[in-house]
Amino acid sequence: MREPVGKCVLCDKEVHCEDGFLNGVIGEDQKLRCFDCEEKEKKNSPTGSS
Template sequence: MEKEFVGKCAKCQTDIYCNSGFIEGVVQEDKTLLCFDCSNEKERKET
């Protein structure tokens, strides 16, 4: 399995990697990255 560093979470600074073509996070509209934990936290606050 190929794992490549793509950046850091804009909120918590966790390293985000791409695993075999799948990003371990979410690219936001402003092109910043959020890890899944921070992305889920943001979604809970919006609902």
């Protein structure tokens, strides 16, 4: 089952829950991000690993 749970705060892409698993990330700021934007943020972050 696939259900929409919200939109990414960075790119406005719809984020879904599939079979009980969130297809995105809720950050420390409690905001929802899609996996693509989360990866981009990690790569651009000074503390992110490459």
